[in-house]
Amino acid sequence: MPEGRTDLRTLFREHGLRCTRQREQIYTALAASTSHPTAEELHVAVKDADGGLSLATIYNTLDAFSERGLCRRLPAPNGSGPCRFDADVDHHAHIVLDDGRVLDLPHDLSRRIETEVPQTVLDEIERRLGVRIDRVSLQLSGRATRNT
Ligand SMILES: [Zn+2]
Structure with a gap:
Protein backbone atom coordinates (compact mmCIF):
# COMPACT_ATOMS: atom_id res chain seq x y z
CA MET A 1 0.00 0.00 0.00
CA ASP A 90 -5.13 -7.23 -7.24
CA HIS A 91 -7.57 -9.89 -8.27
CA HIS A 92 -9.36 -11.36 -5.26
CA ALA A 93 -12.78 -12.72 -4.46
CA HIS A 94 -15.30 -11.24 -2.04
CA ILE A 95 -17.92 -12.62 0.27
CA VAL A 96 -21.03 -10.50 0.79
CA LEU A 97 -22.61 -10.96 4.21
CA ASP A 98 -26.30 -10.67 4.91
CA ASP A 99 -25.61 -7.58 7.05
CA GLY A 100 -24.29 -5.80 3.93
CA ARG A 101 -20.59 -6.10 4.70
CA VAL A 102 -18.22 -7.12 1.91
CA LEU A 103 -15.16 -9.05 3.05
CA ASP A 104 -12.02 -9.93 1.09
CA LEU A 105 -11.16 -13.57 0.69
CA PRO A 106 -7.46 -13.98 1.37
CA HIS A 107 -5.65 -14.00 -1.97
CA ASP A 108 -4.50 -17.60 -1.61
CA LEU A 109 -8.06 -18.77 -0.99
CA SER A 110 -9.36 -16.65 -3.88
CA ARG A 111 -6.88 -18.33 -6.17
CA ARG A 112 -7.69 -21.79 -4.85
CA ILE A 113 -11.44 -21.53 -5.18
CA GLU A 114 -11.26 -19.95 -8.62
CA THR A 115 -8.78 -22.45 -10.02
CA GLU A 116 -10.73 -25.38 -8.66
CA VAL A 117 -13.80 -24.74 -10.79
CA PRO A 118 -13.77 -27.89 -12.94
CA GLN A 119 -12.46 -27.41 -16.48
CA THR A 120 -15.28 -29.64 -17.75
CA VAL A 121 -17.82 -27.12 -16.45
CA LEU A 122 -15.94 -24.22 -18.05
CA ASP A 123 -15.75 -26.14 -21.34
CA GLU A 124 -19.47 -26.80 -21.25
CA ILE A 125 -20.25 -23.14 -20.52
CA GLU A 126 -18.11 -22.08 -23.47
CA ARG A 127 -19.76 -24.63 -25.73
CA ARG A 128 -23.37 -24.02 -24.70
CA LEU A 129 -23.17 -20.22 -24.58
CA GLY A 130 -20.75 -19.75 -27.45
CA VAL A 131 -18.31 -17.73 -25.35
CA ARG A 132 -14.67 -17.82 -24.40
CA ILE A 133 -13.91 -17.63 -20.65
CA ASP A 134 -10.86 -15.53 -19.87
CA ARG A 135 -11.08 -15.56 -16.10
CA VAL A 136 -13.18 -16.99 -13.31
CA SER A 137 -14.23 -14.36 -10.81
CA LEU A 138 -16.44 -15.47 -7.97
CA GLN A 139 -18.50 -13.67 -5.38
CA LEU A 140 -19.70 -15.60 -2.36
CA SER A 141 -22.68 -14.81 -0.14
CA GLY A 142 -23.13 -15.79 3.47
CA ARG A 143 -23.45 -14.69 7.06
CA ALA A 144 -21.01 -14.18 9.92
CA THR A 145 -20.70 -17.08 12.36
CA ARG A 146 -18.52 -15.26 14.88
CA ASN A 147 -18.06 -11.66 15.90
CA THR A 148 -15.25 -10.09 13.94
ZN1 LIG B 1 -11.72 -6.44 -1.87
Missing part, protein backbone atom coordinates in the same frame (compact mmCIF):
# COMPACT_ATOMS: atom_id res chain seq x y z
CA PRO A 2 1.43 3.37 -0.91
CA GLU A 3 2.42 5.56 1.96
CA GLY A 4 3.19 9.22 2.12
CA ARG A 5 2.62 12.05 -0.21
CA THR A 6 5.56 11.39 -2.50
CA ASP A 7 4.48 7.82 -3.16
CA LEU A 8 0.93 8.91 -3.87
CA ARG A 9 2.24 11.45 -6.37
CA THR A 10 4.15 8.68 -8.11
CA LEU A 11 1.17 6.34 -8.01
CA PHE A 12 -1.13 8.94 -9.52
CA ARG A 13 1.41 9.87 -12.17
CA GLU A 14 1.84 6.21 -13.12
CA HIS A 15 -1.91 6.07 -13.67
CA GLY A 16 -2.04 9.28 -15.66
CA LEU A 17 -3.65 11.41 -12.97
CA ARG A 18 -2.49 14.68 -11.55
CA CYS A 19 -2.01 14.58 -7.81
CA THR A 20 -4.45 16.97 -6.17
CA ARG A 21 -5.22 17.39 -2.51
CA GLN A 22 -8.74 16.12 -3.05
CA ARG A 23 -7.56 13.01 -4.86
CA GLU A 24 -5.01 12.40 -2.13
CA GLN A 25 -7.67 12.67 0.55
CA ILE A 26 -10.10 10.38 -1.20
CA TYR A 27 -7.51 7.78 -2.16
CA THR A 28 -6.03 7.76 1.34
CA ALA A 29 -9.47 7.22 2.89
CA LEU A 30 -10.26 4.44 0.43
CA ALA A 31 -6.90 2.72 0.88
CA ALA A 32 -7.25 2.89 4.68
CA SER A 33 -10.58 1.12 4.58
CA THR A 34 -11.04 -2.64 4.38
CA SER A 35 -14.83 -2.39 4.24
CA HIS A 36 -15.24 -1.65 0.51
CA PRO A 37 -16.98 1.67 1.17
CA THR A 38 -19.66 3.28 -0.95
CA ALA A 39 -19.12 6.81 -2.28
CA GLU A 40 -21.42 8.05 0.50
CA GLU A 41 -19.37 6.31 3.18
CA LEU A 42 -16.16 7.76 1.77
CA HIS A 43 -17.79 11.17 1.72
CA VAL A 44 -18.42 10.88 5.45
CA ALA A 45 -14.90 9.62 6.12
CA VAL A 46 -13.28 12.44 4.16
CA LYS A 47 -15.61 15.02 5.63
CA ASP A 48 -14.59 14.02 9.14
CA ALA A 49 -10.96 14.45 8.19
CA ASP A 50 -11.23 17.82 6.51
CA GLY A 51 -14.62 18.86 5.22
CA GLY A 52 -15.65 20.68 2.12
CA LEU A 53 -15.61 17.91 -0.48
CA SER A 54 -18.92 17.48 -2.24
CA LEU A 55 -20.43 14.09 -2.88
CA ALA A 56 -20.23 14.85 -6.61
CA THR A 57 -16.47 15.32 -6.27
CA ILE A 58 -16.23 11.96 -4.54
CA TYR A 59 -18.18 10.29 -7.35
CA ASN A 60 -16.14 11.96 -10.08
CA THR A 61 -12.87 11.11 -8.39
CA LEU A 62 -13.87 7.47 -7.87
CA ASP A 63 -14.86 7.31 -11.55
CA ALA A 64 -11.42 8.62 -12.52
CA PHE A 65 -9.70 6.15 -10.16
CA SER A 66 -11.74 3.24 -11.54
CA GLU A 67 -11.10 4.18 -15.17
CA ARG A 68 -7.36 4.42 -14.54
CA GLY A 69 -7.08 1.21 -12.55
CA LEU A 70 -6.42 2.84 -9.20
CA CYS A 71 -9.41 1.16 -7.60
CA ARG A 72 -11.99 -1.46 -8.39
CA ARG A 73 -15.69 -0.69 -8.63
CA LEU A 74 -17.64 -3.58 -7.15
CA PRO A 75 -21.20 -4.23 -8.24
CA ALA A 76 -23.88 -3.59 -5.65
CA PRO A 77 -23.73 -6.62 -3.35
CA ASN A 78 -27.35 -7.65 -3.77
CA GLY A 79 -27.88 -6.37 -7.28
CA SER A 80 -29.30 -3.06 -6.14
CA GLY A 81 -28.15 -0.08 -4.16
CA PRO A 82 -24.87 1.77 -4.41
CA CYS A 83 -21.74 0.12 -5.72
CA ARG A 84 -18.70 -0.21 -3.52
CA PHE A 85 -15.05 0.59 -4.09
CA ASP A 86 -11.86 -1.32 -3.35
CA ALA A 87 -8.36 0.16 -3.38
CA ASP A 88 -6.96 -3.37 -3.64
CA VAL A 89 -6.80 -3.83 -7.41
Whole structure:
Protein backbone atom coordinates (compact mmCIF):
# COMPACT_ATOMS: atom_id res chain seq x y z
CA MET A 1 0.00 0.00 0.00
CA PRO A 2 1.43 3.37 -0.91
CA GLU A 3 2.42 5.56 1.96
CA GLY A 4 3.19 9.22 2.12
CA ARG A 5 2.62 12.05 -0.21
CA THR A 6 5.56 11.39 -2.50
CA ASP A 7 4.48 7.82 -3.16
CA LEU A 8 0.93 8.91 -3.87
CA ARG A 9 2.24 11.45 -6.37
CA THR A 10 4.15 8.68 -8.11
CA LEU A 11 1.17 6.34 -8.01
CA PHE A 12 -1.13 8.94 -9.52
CA ARG A 13 1.41 9.87 -12.17
CA GLU A 14 1.84 6.21 -13.12
CA HIS A 15 -1.91 6.07 -13.67
CA GLY A 16 -2.04 9.28 -15.66
CA LEU A 17 -3.65 11.41 -12.97
CA ARG A 18 -2.49 14.68 -11.55
CA CYS A 19 -2.01 14.58 -7.81
CA THR A 20 -4.45 16.97 -6.17
CA ARG A 21 -5.22 17.39 -2.51
CA GLN A 22 -8.74 16.12 -3.05
CA ARG A 23 -7.56 13.01 -4.86
CA GLU A 24 -5.01 12.40 -2.13
CA GLN A 25 -7.67 12.67 0.55
CA ILE A 26 -10.10 10.38 -1.20
CA TYR A 27 -7.51 7.78 -2.16
CA THR A 28 -6.03 7.76 1.34
CA ALA A 29 -9.47 7.22 2.89
CA LEU A 30 -10.26 4.44 0.43
CA ALA A 31 -6.90 2.72 0.88
CA ALA A 32 -7.25 2.89 4.68
CA SER A 33 -10.58 1.12 4.58
CA THR A 34 -11.04 -2.64 4.38
CA SER A 35 -14.83 -2.39 4.24
CA HIS A 36 -15.24 -1.65 0.51
CA PRO A 37 -16.98 1.67 1.17
CA THR A 38 -19.66 3.28 -0.95
CA ALA A 39 -19.12 6.81 -2.28
CA GLU A 40 -21.42 8.05 0.50
CA GLU A 41 -19.37 6.31 3.18
CA LEU A 42 -16.16 7.76 1.77
CA HIS A 43 -17.79 11.17 1.72
CA VAL A 44 -18.42 10.88 5.45
CA ALA A 45 -14.90 9.62 6.12
CA VAL A 46 -13.28 12.44 4.16
CA LYS A 47 -15.61 15.02 5.63
CA ASP A 48 -14.59 14.02 9.14
CA ALA A 49 -10.96 14.45 8.19
CA ASP A 50 -11.23 17.82 6.51
CA GLY A 51 -14.62 18.86 5.22
CA GLY A 52 -15.65 20.68 2.12
CA LEU A 53 -15.61 17.91 -0.48
CA SER A 54 -18.92 17.48 -2.24
CA LEU A 55 -20.43 14.09 -2.88
CA ALA A 56 -20.23 14.85 -6.61
CA THR A 57 -16.47 15.32 -6.27
CA ILE A 58 -16.23 11.96 -4.54
CA TYR A 59 -18.18 10.29 -7.35
CA ASN A 60 -16.14 11.96 -10.08
CA THR A 61 -12.87 11.11 -8.39
CA LEU A 62 -13.87 7.47 -7.87
CA ASP A 63 -14.86 7.31 -11.55
CA ALA A 64 -11.42 8.62 -12.52
CA PHE A 65 -9.70 6.15 -10.16
CA SER A 66 -11.74 3.24 -11.54
CA GLU A 67 -11.10 4.18 -15.17
CA ARG A 68 -7.36 4.42 -14.54
CA GLY A 69 -7.08 1.21 -12.55
CA LEU A 70 -6.42 2.84 -9.20
CA CYS A 71 -9.41 1.16 -7.60
CA ARG A 72 -11.99 -1.46 -8.39
CA ARG A 73 -15.69 -0.69 -8.63
CA LEU A 74 -17.64 -3.58 -7.15
CA PRO A 75 -21.20 -4.23 -8.24
CA ALA A 76 -23.88 -3.59 -5.65
CA PRO A 77 -23.73 -6.62 -3.35
CA ASN A 78 -27.35 -7.65 -3.77
CA GLY A 79 -27.88 -6.37 -7.28
CA SER A 80 -29.30 -3.06 -6.14
CA GLY A 81 -28.15 -0.08 -4.16
CA PRO A 82 -24.87 1.77 -4.41
CA CYS A 83 -21.74 0.12 -5.72
CA ARG A 84 -18.70 -0.21 -3.52
CA PHE A 85 -15.05 0.59 -4.09
CA ASP A 86 -11.86 -1.32 -3.35
CA ALA A 87 -8.36 0.16 -3.38
CA ASP A 88 -6.96 -3.37 -3.64
CA VAL A 89 -6.80 -3.83 -7.41
CA ASP A 90 -5.13 -7.23 -7.24
CA HIS A 91 -7.57 -9.89 -8.27
CA HIS A 92 -9.36 -11.36 -5.26
CA ALA A 93 -12.78 -12.72 -4.46
CA HIS A 94 -15.30 -11.24 -2.04
CA ILE A 95 -17.92 -12.62 0.27
CA VAL A 96 -21.03 -10.50 0.79
CA LEU A 97 -22.61 -10.96 4.21
CA ASP A 98 -26.30 -10.67 4.91
CA ASP A 99 -25.61 -7.58 7.05
CA GLY A 100 -24.29 -5.80 3.93
CA ARG A 101 -20.59 -6.10 4.70
CA VAL A 102 -18.22 -7.12 1.91
CA LEU A 103 -15.16 -9.05 3.05
CA ASP A 104 -12.02 -9.93 1.09
CA LEU A 105 -11.16 -13.57 0.69
CA PRO A 106 -7.46 -13.98 1.37
CA HIS A 107 -5.65 -14.00 -1.97
CA ASP A 108 -4.50 -17.60 -1.61
CA LEU A 109 -8.06 -18.77 -0.99
CA SER A 110 -9.36 -16.65 -3.88
CA ARG A 111 -6.88 -18.33 -6.17
CA ARG A 112 -7.69 -21.79 -4.85
CA ILE A 113 -11.44 -21.53 -5.18
CA GLU A 114 -11.26 -19.95 -8.62
CA THR A 115 -8.78 -22.45 -10.02
CA GLU A 116 -10.73 -25.38 -8.66
CA VAL A 117 -13.80 -24.74 -10.79
CA PRO A 118 -13.77 -27.89 -12.94
CA GLN A 119 -12.46 -27.41 -16.48
CA THR A 120 -15.28 -29.64 -17.75
CA VAL A 121 -17.82 -27.12 -16.45
CA LEU A 122 -15.94 -24.22 -18.05
CA ASP A 123 -15.75 -26.14 -21.34
CA GLU A 124 -19.47 -26.80 -21.25
CA ILE A 125 -20.25 -23.14 -20.52
CA GLU A 126 -18.11 -22.08 -23.47
CA ARG A 127 -19.76 -24.63 -25.73
CA ARG A 128 -23.37 -24.02 -24.70
CA LEU A 129 -23.17 -20.22 -24.58
CA GLY A 130 -20.75 -19.75 -27.45
CA VAL A 131 -18.31 -17.73 -25.35
CA ARG A 132 -14.67 -17.82 -24.40
CA ILE A 133 -13.91 -17.63 -20.65
CA ASP A 134 -10.86 -15.53 -19.87
CA ARG A 135 -11.08 -15.56 -16.10
CA VAL A 136 -13.18 -16.99 -13.31
CA SER A 137 -14.23 -14.36 -10.81
CA LEU A 138 -16.44 -15.47 -7.97
CA GLN A 139 -18.50 -13.67 -5.38
CA LEU A 140 -19.70 -15.60 -2.36
CA SER A 141 -22.68 -14.81 -0.14
CA GLY A 142 -23.13 -15.79 3.47
CA ARG A 143 -23.45 -14.69 7.06
CA ALA A 144 -21.01 -14.18 9.92
CA THR A 145 -20.70 -17.08 12.36
CA ARG A 146 -18.52 -15.26 14.88
CA ASN A 147 -18.06 -11.66 15.90
CA THR A 148 -15.25 -10.09 13.94
ZN1 LIG B 1 -11.72 -6.44 -1.87
